[in-house]
Amino acid sequence: MTTLLPDIRERRAIRRLDPSAQNRIAAGEVIERPASALKELVENALDAGATRIDARLVDGGRTLIRVADDGEGIAEAELALALERHATSKIDGSNLVDIASLGFRGEALASIAAVARLTLTSRTAEAESAWCIAATAGRVEPIRPAARDAGTTVEVRDLFCATPARLRFLKSARAETQAAVEALRALALAHPAVAFRLEEAGEDGAARVLLDLAAARGDGAEARLARAARLVGEGFEASRVALDETRDGLALGGAAGRPEIARATARHQYLVVNGRPVRDRALAAAVRAAYGDFLARGRQPVYALFLDCPAAMVDVNVHPAKAEVRFRDAASVRSLIVGALRRRLAGEGTASRRGAGPAPAAEAPGPASLPSLGTPWSRRAGWGEWKPVPATRPTGFAEAAATFAPAPAAALTETDAAGPPPEADAPEPPLGRARAQIHDAYIVAEIADGLVLVDQHAAHERLVYERLKAARGRHGVERQALLIPEIVDLGAEAAAVLDAADALAALGLVVEPFGPGAVCVREAPAILAHADPAALLRDAADALLDGEGADGLQARLDAALSRIACHGSVRSGRRLTLAEMDALLRSMEATPGAQWCNHGRPTTVRLDRAGIEKLFERR
Ligand code: ADP
Numbered sequence: 001m002t003t004l005l006p007d008i009r010e011r012r013a014i015r016r017l018d019p020s021a022q023n024r025i026a027a028g029e030v031i032e033r034p035a036s037a038l039k040e041l042v043e044n045a046l047d048a049g050a051t052r053i054d055a056r057l058v059d060g061g062r063t064l065i066r067v068a069d070d071g072e073g074i075a076e077a078e079l080a081l082a083l084e085r086h087a088t089s090k091i092d093g094s095n096l097v098d099i100a101s102l103g104f105r106g107e108a109l110a111s112i113a114a115v116a117r118l119t120l121t122s123r124t125a126e127a128e129s130a131w132c133i134a135a136t137a138g139r140v141e142p143i144r145p146a147a148r149d150a151g152t153t154v155e156v157r158d159l160f161c162a163t164p165a166r167l168r169f170l171k172s173a174r175a176e177t178q179a180a181v182e183a184l185r186a187l188a189l190a191h192p193a194v195a196f197r198l199e200e201a202g203e204d205g206a207a208r209v210l211l212d213l214a215a216a217r218g219d220g221a222e223a224r225l226a227r228a229a230r231l232v233g234e235g236f237e238a239s240r241v242a243l244d245e246t247r248d249g250l251a252l253g254g255a256a257g258r259p260e261i262a263r264a265t266a267r268h269q270y271l272v273v274n275g276r277p278v279r280d281r282a283l284a285a286a287v288r289a290a291y292g293d294f295l296a297r298g299r300q301p302v303y304a305l306f307l308d309c310p311a312a313m314v315d316v317n318v319h320p321a322k323a324e325v326r327f328r329d330a331a332s333v334r335s336l337i338v339g340a341l342r343r344r345l346a347g348e349g350t351a352s353r354r355g356a357g358p359a360p361a362a363e364a365p366g367p368a369s370l371p372s373l374g375t376p377w378s379r380r381a382g383w384g385e386w387k388p389v390p391a392t393r394p395t396g397f398a399e400a401a402a403t404f405a406p407a408p409a410a411a412l413t414e415t416d417a418a419g420p421p422p423e424a425d426a427p428e429p430p431l432g433r434a435r436a437q438i439h440d441a442y443i444v445a446e447i448a449d450g451l452v453l454v455d456q457h458a459a460h461e462r463l464v465y466e467r468l469k470a471a472r473g474r475h476g477v478e479r480q481a482l483l484i485p486e487i488v489d490l491g492a493e494a495a496a497v498l499d500a501a502d503a504l505a506a507l508g509l510v511v512e513p514f515g516p517g518a519v520c521v522r523e524a525p526a527i528l529a530h531a532d533p534a535a536l537l538r539d540a541a542d543a544l545l546d547g548e549g550a551d552g553l554q555a556r557l558d559a560a561l562s563r564i565a566c567h568g569s570v571r572s573g574r575r576l577t578l579a580e581m582d583a584l585l586r587s588m589e590a591t592p593g594a595q596w597c598n599h600g601r602p603t604t605v606r607l608d609r610a611g612i613e614k615l616f617e618r619r
């Protein structure tokens with residue numbers, strides 16, 4: 001399983017690395033924000049064989065980060081060395097290829113001590129008492145006796161007090177807390193046999209529990225899946241495919257979510273390599289490739305994957321914060337992931353991909369063999385006559401827009417279809433009259449000078465989005481109380497979602513606290529009466545919490561609304577009546593920007609008569 005130091009071991013002494021070893025270690029900034037300090041401290045606790053790790057934050061970690069463990073402790077004589085740069089008990093410097101611990105650089109404690117007020121209190125099992133050493137902005141004080149059981153507590157106060165310029169790069173306390181929670185979740189996933197708890201103290205001093213995980217028995221496949229079920233998010237356990245495949249010394253375990261629980265962001269993707277959580281673009285791309293067209297565009301798979309291999313097969317000394325690794329044979333890792341995942345997903349039935357084209361063969365050799373369904377055929381060679389409806393509105397469009405009154409409730413069947421039947425002598429509308437639906441996904445409409453083809457899902461999504469946006473601008477999105485309030489388990493994200501309650505209410509979602517880690521959805525956008533409120537909330541929350549500080553609030557609200565709109569839209573694969581299709585076309589004519597979907601793809605292509613005649617070589 002994990003290649004951490006074995007349970008039965010000699011405590012190794014802390015020693016200074018010699019200069020040549022120092023030079024071979026990937027250099028760079030380790031402590032960028034509270035989350036990186038927390039990560040380093042928790043890694044140390046794990047390397048020390050802790051079975052339970054308790055962490056506490058105050059003010060997003062700016063004021064205090066404290067990590068206490070029940071690990072092997074540090075001997076009195078080595079306490080000062082622990083704070084020295086390039087001093088470590090984990091490697092002797094002779095071999096940087098075969099690293100079995102999470103830490104090895106001997107820099108974390110020194111780096112933190114250099115920019116904050118740090119106290120390190122520790123006791124080994126054999127020692128008669130605990131000892132404590134403190135450092136402020138790099139100035140180390142003499143050690144003194146202290147009280148605690150075997151194990152180590154590190155307290156970091158006033159991070160970056162010695163480098164105030166760094167403080168300016170920190171985000172809000174909420175965002176820093178969120179990042180810290182993410183870091184801890186990833187480590188907790190990687191180490192299911194260890195109990196974790198993270199608390200945050202509020203201004204009133206009351207503690208809020210952000211994460212509380214009991215130790216699983218062992219760290220085998222079952223323990224991993226159980227912990228993943230707690231961490232990856234609601235729905236994961238019920239909708240996942242488990243993986244268990246070994247090839248050439250490389251083992252792939254864990255699980256990946258079925259396409260229907262895909263999310264709007266990549267935040268719910270975990271990859272653990274030899275007990276180390278890593279972010280790896282190439283491997284993430286491999287996973288995405290394995291899903292291929294099982295996933296709609298813009299959706300992100302949810303997964304918790306574990307790769308285990310001999311330590312020498314992977315280089316961990318490539319990134320200062322150890323967030324990336326390099327496989328000696330990256331191609332075989334990639335092919336193991338793609339092959340195993342695709343086989344499992346393909347074997348899971350195709351219920352979620354109605355209308356999405358032929359299923360990939362179960363033993364498809366590589367991602368290139370998947371049909372590329374994303375290419376709009378309007379752009380295929382030889383079909384130059386097909387083109388998106390021009391962005392300039394045809395005559396009549398502006399007038400139609402002026403008379404358009406947004407419907408109060410817009411489930412397509414109920415409202416869009418309720419319009420009067422087209423009159424025979426009315427002037428021809430720009431998008432024509434619906435004549436047919438093909439593949440349960442596209443509307444074929446006839447215009448005097450040709451025909452128009454509409455992607456029903458993309459079009460409806462845009463309409464819902466524009467309506468929601470207009471409503472938000474006027475008086476807030478209209479809400480409707482749910483008959484049965486929906487309880488949504490959000491784990492550590494619950495607090496952040498509740499903090500954003502006002503913003504969510506403006507988007508039509510009214511949430512309330514509901515015990516630890518859960519919120520209760522009381523009201524949902526009226527326009528989306530049929531959507532699943534839990535999925536709505538999760539997507540809206542993802543958008544609101546994502547990239548905090550990067551975009552303005554307005555942009556995040558728009559993104560959240562766009563995702564909400566997705567839920568209310570007619571899917572491809574739904575059969576529509578001619579009246580419903582006409583209603584959709586009329587709404588499109590009245591909605592600015594309706595020729596593009598929320599993701600910027602065209603919703604409509606037009607083939608004019610001359611183009612048709614050319615195809616048949618009549619011209
Ligand atoms: P590294 O983890 O790379 O060795 P650190 O600066 O993080 O470097 O820690 C320095 C040394 O202090 C470690 O090698 C370890 O011996 C000791 N140490 C740090 N934290 C703990 C802990 N929680 N329990 C036991 N020993 C620890």
Ligand code: MG
Nearest residue numbers: 040044103108
């Ligand atoms: Mg360390």
